[in-house]
Amino acid sequence: MAGGRGTRGKGAVGPLAQPSPTAGSTATGPRPAAPTAPTSRLEMTGISVAFGGVTALSDVSLVVEPGQVHGLIGPNGAGKTTLFNVACGLVRPSAGEMVWRGRPVRRLRPHQLAGLGISRTLQGVGLFAGMTVLENVMVGAHRHARAGFASALLALPRSDADERALRARATAALADLGAERYAGRYPGGLPYPVQKRVALARALVSEPDLLLLDEPASGLGEDEMHELGELIRTLSGRMSVLLVEHHMDLVMRVCDRITVLDSGRQISAGTPAEVQADPAVTEAYLGDDVDVAADAAALSATEGGRHHG
Ligand SMILES: Nc1ncnc2c1ncn2[C@@H]1O[C@H](COP(=O)(O)OP(=O)(O)O)[C@@H](O)[C@H]1O
Numbered sequence: 001m002a003g004g005r006g007t008r009g010k011g012a013v014g015p016l017a018q019p020s021p022t023a024g025s026t027a028t029g030p031r032p033a034a035p036t037a038p039t040s041r042l043e044m045t046g047i048s049v050a051f052g053g054v055t056a057l058s059d060v061s062l063v064v065e066p067g068q069v070h071g072l073i074g075p076n077g078a079g080k081t082t083l084f085n086v087a088c089g090l091v092r093p094s095a096g097e098m099v100w101r102g103r104p105v106r107r108l109r110p111h112q113l114a115g116l117g118i119s120r121t122l123q124g125v126g127l128f129a130g131m132t133v134l135e136n137v138m139v140g141a142h143r144h145a146r147a148g149f150a151s152a153l154l155a156l157p158r159s160d161a162d163e164r165a166l167r168a169r170a171t172a173a174l175a176d177l178g179a180e181r182y183a184g185r186y187p188g189g190l191p192y193p194v195q196k197r198v199a200l201a202r203a204l205v206s207e208p209d210l211l212l213l214d215e216p217a218s219g220l221g222e223d224e225m226h227e228l229g230e231l232i233r234t235l236s237g238r239m240s241v242l243l244v245e246h247h248m249d250l251v252m253r254v255c256d257r258i259t260v261l262d263s264g265r266q267i268s269a270g271t272p273a274e275v276q277a278d279p280a281v282t283e284a285y286l287g288d289d290v291d292v293a294a295d296a297a298a299l300s301a302t303e304g305g306r307h308h309g
């Protein structure tokens with residue numbers, strides 16, 4: 001996230017910091033309640049998913065509290081992406097229910113997300129290769145943005161005024177992430193960390209109330225990961241965040257609460273310190289083929305589960 005310094009951290013600039021039409025928001029507080037007073041709370045209760053004979057998730061429940069960062073961790077194959085996909089309507093659970101802003105969400109479809117105030121980035125990047133960086137971010141503001149390349153093109157605004165406004169918001173979102181200078185480039189030629197920033201800008205330009213992130217730190221170096229952590233902390237308070245992540249140090253640093261999955265089951269939940277001290281978690285990560293166990297060991301040796309208030 002190099003290059004974003006100076007535009008973030010002391011209160012974001014750009015579309016993220018602009019008061020909404022309903023006004024009254026502060027830079028750090030949650031946005032004001034609409035007349036129906038929905039809170040940006042996501043509740044997932046008793047979620048089970050089976051793929052053919054494979055049980056990917058079994059009776060998993062979690063609550064993402066308004067304005068908090070909720071971490072979802074677990075070894076490879078634990079079911080993190082599956083639960084994430086349930087939250088964004090890509091996978092239909094075989095059991096369980098989801099409540100968003102106090103209302104049950106049934107038969108959620110991906111194209112409905114933006115209308116519900118939900119944005120996501122997927123594992124990997126998923127930018128449209130045939131559009132510039134700026135255009136990729138612009139389609140993120142539109143509720144049909146994720147339906148596909150063709151409808152994304154159709155979704156671009158018709159009137160010059162709309163176009164200018166959207167262009168300004170997209171440019172500001174890119175600036176927020178230190179990626180403004182790539183606006184005219186095509187994603188394919190850009191370094192992976194830059195592509196990830198663009199994907200995040202696309203998710204943020206619609207000013208979501210809930211941001212779903214699947215492994216945003218994958219492929220990032222240490223410095224970029226640190227800046228990503230700072231950014232996520234900045235975002236919380238303005239929106240709720242569900243963070244699926246493999247890097248334990250990042251999760252421990254930025255999350256308010258954490259749910260731990262293993263083999264499709266919830267094995268632990270709590271604050272970072274609580275989860276870190278839970279022997280079930282350490283045990284689950286033994287033998288995992290990534291560096292999570294090492295991260296955890298290094299972290300408990302150095303930081304003792306330090307956690308943002
Ligand atoms: N589309 C699918 N079809 C069949 N099995 C799947 C599918 N997606 C995931 N799985 C299986 O579900 C389990 C959980 O996978 P996933 O949610 O991707 O785990 P994680 O993201 O924690 O690594 C794994 O056993 C995986 O092989």
Ligand SMILES: [Mg+2]
Pocket residue numbers: 080081082123
């Ligand atoms: Mg995954």
